Amino acid sequence: MKCDILVAGAGLAGCTAARLLAEQGQKVLVLEKRKDIAGNCHDFRDENGITVHRYGPHIFHTNNKAVWDFVNRFTPFLPFQHKVLAYAEGRLIPFPINRDTICDVFGVNIPVTEVRSFLANEVAASTFHVPSQNFRDAVVSQVGERLYDLFFKNYTRKQWDTDPENLSAEVASRIPVRENRDPRYFSDKYQGIPKLGYTGMMANMLDHPGITVMTNADFFELRDGIERTLTVYTGKLDEYFGRRHGELNYRSVRFEFETVDETRHQEVSVVNYPNDYDYTRITEFKHFTGEKSDRTTLCREYPSAEGDPCYIVMTKDNLEKRQRYLADIEQASGKEPSLFLGRLAEYRYYNMDQVIEAVFLKLDGPG
DSSP states (O other): OBOSEEEEOOSHHHHHHHHHHHHTTOOEEEEESSSSSSGGGOEEEOTTSOEEETTSOOOEEESOHHHHHHHHTTOOEEOOOOBEEEEETTEEEEESBOHHHHHHHHTOOOOGGGHHHHHHHHHHTSOOOSSOOSHHHHHHHHHOHHHIIIIIIHHHHHHHSSOGGGBOGGGGGGOOBOSSOOOBSOOOSEEEEETTHHHHHHHHHTOSTTEEEEESOOHHHHGGGOBOSEEEEOSOHHHHTTTTTOOOOEEEEEEEEEEESOSOSSSSSEEEOSSSSSOSEEEETHHHHOOOOSSEEEEEEEEESSSSOOEEOOBHHHHHHHHHHHHHHHHHHHHSOEEEOSHHHHTSOOOHHHHHHHHHHHHTOOO
């Protein structure tokens, strides 16, 4: 078998790369190990006519117009502003932290102009390292110990199965804190849910005469029989190198779906459960699309060490292994030209728009 470019994986990184390379005149072969495309963004419509995100909720958001224009080539987007509540102390509290969260938790009634000073006082009364040495330090240095204990401490233990002090401070970089009453989880200029679904969007990305797609196709079983000039790899970083430096940890999630006889189950699409129950959150998918049904489909997420990889685990040990594997990439590229793209292959956290931005950068794409 022969092609110009072999792409391992039909998730967002692989589909974006395949499309850009095909539009540059390359013949691209995409191998996908699963039976479906779209990676962990895969979605489908269930028997109740509700679009379900198979691997947890995905909301597209970006400030990068080039990225927004790119995805809109393959699907129109439904406008959607993501809002989250956290179940704590027996009630639902606005999350991420904003003025209303503070008033609810501390029983105060302050104007938005006093939020900064209020949080500064909470931080001043707390104990943490400067500069931040871990996840706990990074969060406490922003909001203080009371809010950290209520919303982050136990949620993080459930999510990562380790003490928050074992996690890199970088994990906290994704946590928004607001000094106003904005209830949205994201504040990006462009936000939405693909009208055709993520699977439909990525199917359209792969719909090009220069792209051939094979599903149920394992890269490691087939790669030696495929002649190509470049490999774009989006799978597990350590697996590519036979785990020669040891196994990198990836956290998975067990998704428990339930359809109930209610038109609506909860006020917002996602409710976090930082302290109660074994699951971390419940998603109700109808909020995303406005689909009509007398029933509603829910998803509870139970973090797990086993299963399909969803998140990297940013401990000191894993990050040191990552550096050794990145050095191997430099050596391997000299022998067999290759690009490593995406969360798993680069062993770093990306939002969806950041995945596309990274592919643009490495393949000289739009923007």
